Amino acid sequence: MSTPLLAxxxxxxxxxxxxxxxxxxxxxxxxxxxxxxxxxxxxxxxxFKVLSGExxxxxxxxxxxxxxxxxxxxxxxxxxxxxxxxxVARVFLEMTALDNVIVAVxxxxxxxxxxxGLLRLSAAKSVADEATSLLVALGLGAQQETxxxxxxxxxRKRLELAMNLAxxxxxxxxxxxxxxxSPTDRQAAVNLIDRVVRDNGLSLLLTEHDMGVVxxxxxxxxxxxxxxxxxxxxxxxxxxxxxxxxxxxxxxxGHA
Amino acid sequence: MSIARVRPxxxxxxLALLVAGALIVPHVANRGVVFLGGVVAxxxxxxxxxxxxxxxxxxxxxxxxMFFAVGAYCAGYLVTQQNHLPFVVILLAAAGCGGLxxxxxxxxxxxxxxxxxxxxxxxxxxxLVHVLIMKLDFLGRNDGLIGVNRPIIDFGFFxxxxxxxxxxxxxxxxxxxxxxxxxxxxxxxxxxRSLQALKSDPMRASFLGIDIDRKRLIALVLxxxxxxxxxxxxxxxxxxxxxxxxxxxxxxxxLLFTLLGGSAFFLGPAVGAILFGLLExxxxxxxxxxxxxxxxxxxxxxLSVPGGVLGLLATLLARFRASSSPQREERA
Numbered sequence: 302m303s304t305p306l307l308a309x310x311x312x313x314x315x316x317x318x319x320x321x322x323x324x325x326x327x328x329x330x331x332x333x334x335x336x337x338x339x340x341x342x343x344x345x346x347x348x349f350k351v352l353s354g355e356x357x358x359x360x361x362x363x364x365x366x367x368x369x370x371x372x373x374x375x376x377x378x379x380x381x382x383x384x385x386x387x388x389v390a391r392v393f394l395e396m397t398a399l400d401n402v403i404v405a406v407x408x409x410x411x412x413x414x415x416x417x418g419l420l421r422l423s424a425a426k427s428v429a430d431e432a433t434s435l436l437v438a439l440g441l442g443a444q445q446e447t448x449x450x451x452x453x454x455x456x457r458k459r460l461e462l463a464m465n466l467a468x469x470x471x472x473x474x475x476x477x478x479x480x481x482x483s484p485t486d487r488q489a490a491v492n493l494i495d496r497v498v499r500d501n502g503l504s505l506l507l508t509e510h511d512m513g514v515v516x517x518x519x520x521x522x523x524x525x526x527x528x529x530x531x532x533x534x535x536x537x538x539x540x541x542x543x544x545x546x547x548x549x550x551x552x553x554x555g556h557a
Numbered sequence: 558m559s560i561a562r563v564r565p566x567x568x569x570x571x572l573a574l575l576v577a578g579a580l581i582v583p584h585v586a587n588r589g590v591v592f593l594g595g596v597v598a599x600x601x602x603x604x605x606x607x608x609x610x611x612x613x614x615x616x617x618x619x620x621x622x623m624f625f626a627v628g629a630y631c632a633g634y635l636v637t638q639q640n641h642l643p644f645v646v647i648l649l650a651a652a653g654c655g656g657l658x659x660x661x662x663x664x665x666x667x668x669x670x671x672x673x674x675x676x677x678x679x680x681x682x683x684x685l686v687h688v689l690i691m692k693l694d695f696l697g698r699n700d701g702l703i704g705v706n707r708p709i710i711d712f713g714f715f716x717x718x719x720x721x722x723x724x725x726x727x728x729x730x731x732x733x734x735x736x737x738x739x740x741x742x743x744x745x746x747x748x749x750r751s752l753q754a755l756k757s758d759p760m761r762a763s764f765l766g767i768d769i770d771r772k773r774l775i776a777l778v779l780x781x782x783x784x785x786x787x788x789x790x791x792x793x794x795x796x797x798x799x800x801x802x803x804x805x806x807x808x809x810x811x812l813l814f815t816l817l818g819g820s821a822f823f824l825g826p827a828v829g830a831i832l833f834g835l836l837e838x839x840x841x842x843x844x845x846x847x848x849x850x851x852x853x854x855x856x857x858x859x860l861s862v863p864g865g866v867l868g869l870l871a872t873l874l875a876r877f878r879a880s881s882s883p884q885r886e887e888r889a
Contacts, residue, residue, distance in 0.1 A: 312746070353764070355760070355764075374765040374768075375763050375764055376762070376764070376766050376767060376768050379764050379765065379766040380766040385764050387560075387760070387761075391758050391760060391761040392758070392761065393753075393754055393757040393758055393761065394757065394758075395757060396560060396753070396754075397559055398756070399559065399561065400559055400560050400561050400750075402767070403561045403750070404561075404750050404751065404753075404754045405600045405765050407750060407751065408751065408754075408765040408766050408767050409765075409766065410747075411751065411767075412766050418746075418747060419742075419746055419747060419748060420742065420746070421746060421747070422563035422565065422742065422745045422746050423561060423562050423563045424561035424562070426752075430562060432722075446559070451634075462762075464765065468765065468766060475845075475855070506659065509796070
């Protein structure tokens with residue numbers, strides 16, 4: 302097997318005496334869609350923070366395309382092709398939807414050419430056009446001029462996704478992308494993510510609570526339980542695993 | 558209102574209006590008023606440089622007096638002791654000193670503290686600079702530097718004698734207009750937008766690949782060096798540089814201009830500085846109650862109009878447009 306896109310080895314994270322992650326291994330191959338599931342408090346979000354660079358692990362190594370990024374700050378990892386979302390969508394609330402995406406496109410461009418275009422005041426036409434087409438692709442074409450603070454919860458999630466796509470990432474990390482959505486919205490969100498990942502040839506790492514979403518999106522599933530990966534494998538294997546049924550699926554079977 | 562579509566057609570006429578107003582002053586007013594006009598022009602730069610860091614990058618600094626003082630002392634020292642140096646070199650040296658001080662302060666504190674904590678640290682560094690200035694012999698200790706003459710700028714084929722008549726006043730207006738334009742570019746361009754992004758949501762900004770610590774530091778250094786330039790331009794205008802410039806209370810001035818005019822607007826501090834100048838002039842003969850009057854008026858404006866004078870105007874304009882046309886209003 303070639304070098305995985307993302308490889309985490311022996312990740313430990315403790316907050317004082319509380320061990321949230323205990324020796325987690327995780328691999329994500331190019332083109333793979335890896336879903337991390339687990340009950341509340343299993344450490345999904347902490348794992349997500351460690352992998353994205355929001356916090357550093359207490360021990361262990363993280364490699365991005367074979368390069369050790371364990372001590373790299375989040376923005377450096379973002380620059381090398383990782384886009385991430387937050388459980389509660391984070392967008393720039395006082396800016397319009399279009400400006401949000403323009404800022405993201407400009408951030409990507411600034412990484413490549415830090416000194417270019419500083420005398421230009423308005424965003425370049427190519428930048429604005431790219432931002433517009435991203436919004437249109439995500440179904441926000443009509444809300445371009447809407448301030449982000451008046452967008453609905455679901456629209457903010459889509460806007461955040463548009464901003465991430467503006468970075469042209471290789472890996473997209475989504476933290477519970479359908480949290481707090483109605484069943485109809487949830488299905489629409491799953492279809493959208495599926496389409497976006499397919500269209501852009503992305504790899505996907507997501508944490509999720511909803512079993513329906515997990516089995517529709519995942520090509521590989523890891524089950525996190527009290528800070529440890531207890532099972533990792535194909536959806537069918539995980540579904541059939543007795544331990545998983547007992548600790549997770551059993552209790553939530555009614556919601557799936 | 559989109560921040561990605563900048564309209565020079567709004568800013569440039571306003572700037573031209575301010576410059577025109579400033580140029581008329583020497584023809585209609587006495588020397589005292591002209592002096593005050595020069596101070597107001599410098600205060601406009603002082604205020605906007607503060608607001609560039611404050612409103613755009615969310616950096617609240619109470620150390621702008623030290624940047625101003627460092628610039629003024631640098632220019633004062635070089636003009637009095639090293640007067641063979643071209644004035645442009647002296648100005649650049651002052652900007653460099655201010656930028657360096659901002660860099661040191663930023664490296665020391667910006668990463669560790671934000672908001673009020675950072676403000677307190679700048680206050681402490683400012684106090685240190687104030688004490689240092691009062692103890693250093695070559696900076697004149699308590700007395701400061703006197704006899705800071707207005708220079709002659711050598712353009713090679715002709716000399717510009719800034720000591721003659723109102724020449725230095727025109728120099729102030731021109732250089733301040735230049736600095737304001739420079740800051741307007743920084744406020745409006747891609748750099749300004751990235752500052753606004755990191756102020757709005759630092760976490761989101763850093764996961765767009767923006768190095769927020771570095772961006773904040775750059776914003777502070779720019780603010781510090783432009784403030785120092787304002788101080789350097791001030792020194793030959795007042796012809797004396799005193800330690801009061803470095804006193805922390807002087808740091809409240811740009812904050813006052815900003816709150817008075819409206820921090821959300823690029824020209825907010827400019828409006829604030831002009832209004833403050835007018836207030837000071839109008840109450841100049843009321844010895845003793847002048848400060849009280851100015852303070853009370855400022856308090857009233859800041860408390861009753863949180864968006865500043867320009868914020869109030871924008872609200873009124875929006876209301877007027879909404880009532881006069883059925884179309885959706887947009888802020889100018």
